[in-house]
Amino acid sequence: MTTQTTATAPSTTSENAAPARVRPPRATRPNGQWKVDGTTPLNHNEEFKQEAAPLGVRDRIESVYAHQGFDSIADDDLHGRFRWWGLYTQRKPGIDGGRTATLEPHELEDEYFMLRVRSDGQALDPAALRVLGGISADFGRGSADITDRQNIQYHWIEIESMPEIWRRLDTVGLETTTACGDSPRGFLGSPVAGIAADEIIDPTPVIHEIKRRYIGDPELANLPRKFKTAITGHPSLDVVHEINDISLVGVVHPELGPGYDLWVGGALSTTPRLGERLGVFVTEDQAPDVWHGVIRIFRDYGYRRLRNKARLKFLLADWGTEKFREVLEGEYLGYALPDGPAPAPATRPGDHVGVHEQKDGRFYVGAAPVVGRVGGNTLTGLADLIEKVGADSARLTAHQKVVVLGVPGDRVDELVAGLEPLGLTARPSLFRRSTIACTGIEFCKLAIVDTKDTAARVIGELEERLGDVTARVDRPIELNVNGCPNSCARIQTADIGLKGQIITVDGEQMPGFQVHLGGGLVGEGRDAGELGRTVRGLKVPAAEVGDYVERVVRRYDAEHTGGETFAQWAHRADEEALR
Incomplete structure (x- = not known):
């Protein structure tokens, strides 16, 4: 797992050497765009990211804070850099909502943490589910939620527990690296990748390659704000692609075959904006480079002066899709991408709830907890059930659901019945x-x-x-x-x-x-x-x-x-x- 000790400005090596055909003009007032205004920090958030690189805080957690306790944590680590490893202080009990905007962070926070574990569309085998359930039981007071970003989120985590939690996650290929912070957050991947009978393209190789190359990369650990990714090859459009900073959506090009349609600049919050197509077709081999190009545009040209204007959607709104495509192709890729088709509207819900046949003749079964709450006993019980019926694994969804994969046809009813005592149901009510x-x-x-x-x-x-x-x-x-x-x-x-x-x-x-x-x-x-x-x-x-x-x-x-x-x-x- 990669850590860093120094902050990095945009590279000036050959990877960025190709000139862009359109260079954005210098603003009257600096917006903190590194390639326009330079890298001088314009607010404290930008200062602490350059003073000590955020990914380097893991070393301090493991060597200092986990031994000396909560009171030993430096303020910029506690309220800033910890996020790069999935940690936020949680709310102190008993503070009503009317006081949320009037109290300082230290007045609102408890000495416990929310911890976010990214799944990135990964198939969670029984061993992984048991690790996730064990962390909940041993360190999180039984808490665990499936988020709508396909993460597992814990509460009541103490700083002293983090080295052991990371050790356990490492054993099953899971991580908290850049699960929060101004960084590439957890990816949304199709929960039925590689198994659905009607899949256009399996996004698993692309997700794995992007993660292998770039998650934990110091060059991408200081972005203007968060950067959210979604990748699917399923026609249900199961990764809510329009509200991510970058989305790759499976399509079939009439001449080039299966690949991806590229969307950028989506995000909600207080200024919602749906993402837009750039109109290009991206092959599987090109997809990691295209992802890398888009995130570097955000790093280099994103607005850093004001936090509430620092998402990619604001840059896209100012540039437009034509200019964004020109900069991506001319400055960051060095080649043009072909025009491509748009994805067809989804023909069924993307939560995958219910029983569905896979392309190999087995079945996948989507089940609903209540608003994403699962807990350690549910995760561990799910591992036991998967093994009992001879299924393969489970994935999380962007709708706070879980999908069990590889269920033998003659064991589907047994699995469906076994999910109910765990607080999961494959036949939920409408709401x-x-x-x-x-x-x-x-x-x-x-x-x-x-x-x-x-x-x-x-x-x-x-x-x-x-x-x-x-x-x-x-x-x-x-x-x-x-x-x-x-x-x-x-x-x-x-x-x-x-x-x-x-x-x-x-x-x-x-x-x-x-x-x-x-x-x-x-x-x-x-x-x-x-x-x-x-x-x-x-x-x-x-x-x-x-x-x-x-x-x-x-x-x-x-x-x-x-x-x-x-x-x-x-x-x-x-x-x-x-x-």
Whole structure:
């Protein structure tokens, strides 16, 4: 595993020697673009990354902090560089959401950590699942969540435990390297890569090669902000490709055969922007170099002066796709990419829930926990079940689900039955299947309201109340619950997205949600992604979320026409129908 001891500016070696055909003009005020303004830091975040390289903090964790304890941790390591190894301090219990924006980080944080383990679309065999479950049981008080970035996320981790956690992860090929921080975050990979009967191209070799070459590379460890990657070759478009900094989506070129369509510049948060196609076709052999070119454009030209303008989406908005393509080809690749086709809209959900036949005659089975919560006992029990039925492994999904791979045909029913006691179901209700939630106020220092428990309660309420409606609805209605405006749970691209905030009802402040309706990505009935709409003044108390969702779903059930989706109806309905 690679570490570094010195900060690095953009390379001036031959890899960048080819001149770009378009050179962005110098801004009146420096934006911190390394190739335009130089590498002088313009804020403290940029200063600490150059003062001591972030990846080098692992050595201090293992040799100093794990022995001397939480109080020995230097501030810029604790609140900065630790993120490059997947560590954030978690929220101190008992601090209400109204105080989130008024307290300093040290006042909000506990002496325990959230730890994020990246899976990068990796197939997790029983040994890996047991390691993940054991870390939860031994160091995380039983906590473990599947995130919508295909990570496993723990809580209650002590700094003293990190050397042993890393040692265990190393034994099964898992890591926390750049799981957070201004770095290449964990990759979204198709959960059915290499096994699906209808797969266009297997993305596994590309993911492995990019990771082998570049994860832990000091040259890519100081980016303006986070950099998110998605790669799939499955026609269900199962990696939410439009909201990543870079996505490679499987397509078939009429002359060159299977390869990838390149998307860049997607991200949500408080300024949502869907990614855009560059219109190029990328072969499997070219894909690692293209990924490397795009991330270096972000490193070299991304805006570093203001953190809230430092994502790749802002650079793409200013440059446009034509200029971005010219710089990528002329300055970073040194060759032109051919034009290529766009991916077709998805014909089925990309969560892979249910039983599906593989191309080898075996089956894969997608199962839903409740809003991603699994825990150590579930992970260890899943390992035992996979071995018992003679299956191969499991993968995580971008929808907080798990997919069991390689199930023998005569053992599918046994597997499906065995998942239920583990808190997993291959036959979930409409809302258990389609609801995701971020960490929320229980552990997150940015959160304002509870999310996981609220969402679990609402699922139970809707299962009781909407049985008659869900029997008539033939497709999921996504309910995404987020504890703050940052949209880790993708609220703007859900059928019903809930953004946590403190609201005032009859003069009383309480936790509640702003509602986004009708969002979605390319899929069945939708040729392009679309952000959800908001209804002026519509805010729902947390205690009344179930009532609201029931009301709006029943209105949809009564008013939609033919095959009209919830999102299509929500965009045409008048505001009164959405209240």
